[in-house]
Amino acid sequence: MNTKKVFLLSYDIFLFSGIKAWLPNLVLVDARSFISGTQSVIPRYPSCLLVIDNRLPLLLVRKWFQRNSTQFININCIVLRMNETRSVNRGYEEYAFINGRELSDQLISQLRANLMAPNEVVEVTKGSTIFNFHLTEFEEEMLYSSFTKEKLHDFCIANSLTTKSVYRYRERITARLGFSHFNETIIFLTRNNLLHEGYPTNSHPGENVIYGDAYDVSDSGRLSMAIRNEEIIPYFQPIVNIHGDVCGVEVLARWPQGHNYAISQREFIPLAEKSGLMNELTSYLMTTVARNLVDGSEDINKTLFVSFNVSPSGLSNPVFYWECLNFMEITQRLPIKLMIEITENQTLTITPAIKELIRSLRNRGVLFALDDFGTGYANLCYLNELDLDVIKIDKTFIKAIKEVEQHIPMLESIIHLSGLLGLRMVAEGVEYGYQQQWLRKNNVDYLQGYQFLPPVMFDDFMRFYKQSVGLFESASDSTFSA
Structure with missing residues (x-):
């Protein structure tokens, strides 16, 4: 007979009292209880299964575990999902789980199976890191922005959130x-070094997959339905020349109704990549934007390049070629040029098929850009292997520009390299006038950022577009040449 003890940790132990008769090894535990230090006899269990009601806050579980750890030698954890909401389950993702909303007999059967299975156990030691709490980069940036009204306002605009x-x-x-209160949250996170001053600086390209790990199958289905129901909204951020005239636009995605509150692309794009929905999302965005441009065609009187972000996996998709042709066919009567920004959130394996795709589309007038230059996996390799037209200088380098005149070796080297290779440059993240002046002085071709306009919906973008001619200075030609 299996003598493994089962502890079911919950606020509402009475909810599970009916299954106790069917599992003689089951102990129902109120999460607010702990072993008193004055208690002389404390039972110890060499092997046990800890079943956690996922509605319990993660740190409360950790606190209970630390206070009662003297009871356990080895322990295996499984999460009982009473709530499928992503934000509730965040922190529990790495643990096995069973659906707590099953019928009683099914729930008992699953618990028995886990009880009898020779699961791998965790040895309990002092200072164990079990049940660690973590914030995603998006959450950390959001919390940091909460310190001042100005930063909160800027964060909401940047991520299209209310x-x-x-x-x-x-x-x-x-x-x-x-x-109970947000003030307690900020104090706790700050004191425990979980919220650093400033935006996160310890991330690396590709690490945003952490957002994807926080989603489950139900979220993938919800996103798929959102695409079909046209809930994903394209947002537009203008790209201007050094004189301030709009000559291009980058298309970004927002999900205003995701989980009943707005979710920016930083939260749901990794989900789309993980669940294999990126190709469907890209197709939807290109078609929607093309129709928007046709609807506003009477106001588009000069060449405008329209830029879409495409991941390496998207370039490997054979249908992508036809999506580009479809976009160009819909907008063929407009002075529109299509530009594809190759993102580097994944490693791009350069194959003959990808080279042929780029060559063929460039022959049809499509521009190709390398996004976030200087921060990705293999920027220099891509410059050598791929036929590109544009590099987009990452905002990390733009932030190095200060009001006081100074040399910026890395940024100056990127500009020099672009000139040698005959590539146009787009500087991302331009937020201040002195940055605009420095970039203009150093012959950077195009600028993008809050200094001009944050990502906005199509009608707002078109309003800005119509007003942009001569906004800063009169300019001559403001278009790309392929």
Whole structure:
């Protein structure tokens, strides 16, 4: 007979009292209880299964575990999902789980199976890192922006969120920590070095997959339905020449109704990549934007390049070629040029098929750009192997520009290299006038950032586009040449 002890940790132990008769090894535990240090006899269990009600805040579980760890020698953990919401399950993703909303007999059967299975156990040691709490980069940036009204306002604009949506994000983080008020959350995170001053600096290209790990199958289905129901909204951020005239636009995606509050592309794009929906999403965006441009065609009187972000996996998709042709066919009567920004959130394996795809599309007038130059996996390799037209200088380098005149070796080297290779440059993340002046002085071709306009919906972009001619200075030609 299996003597493994089963502890079911929950706020509402009475909810599970009916299954106790069927599992003699089951112990129902109120998560708010702990072993008193004055208790002389404490039972120890060489092997046990800890079943956690996922509605419990992660840090409350950790606190209970630390206070009661003297009871356990080895332990195996499984999560009982009473709530499928992504924000509730964040932190529990790495643990096995069973659906707590099953019928009683099915739930008992699954618990028995886990009880009898020779699961790998975790040895309990002092200072164990089990049940660690983590913030995603998006959450950390969002919380840091909460310190001042100005930063919160800028963050909402950058991610196309309402202030109310940010408050809901805060509430979910506070609930995960088990606190009642957001003030307690900020104090706890700061004191425990979980929230660093400034935006996160320890991330590397490709690490945003951490967002994807926080999603489950139900989220993938929800996103697929959102694409079919046209809930994903394209946002437009203008790209201007050194005189301030709009000559291009980058298309970004927003999900205003995701999980009942707005989700920016930084949260759901990794989900699309993980669940294999990126190709479907890209196709939807290109078709939607093409129709928007046709609807606003009477106001587009000069060449405008329209840029879409495409991941390496997207370039490997044979249908992508036809998506580009479809976009050009819909907009063929307009002075529109299509530009593809190759993102580097994944490693790009340069194959003969990808080279042929780029060559063929460039022959048809499509421009190709390398996004976030200087921060990706193999920028220099791509410059050598691929036929490109543009490099987009990452905002990390633009932030190095200060009001006081100074040399910026890395940025100056990128500009020099672009000139040698005959590539046009787009500087991303331009936020201040002195940055604009420095880039203009150093012959950077095109600029993009809050200094001009944050990502906005199509009607707002078209308003800015119509007003842009002569906004800063009169200019001559403001278009790309393929």
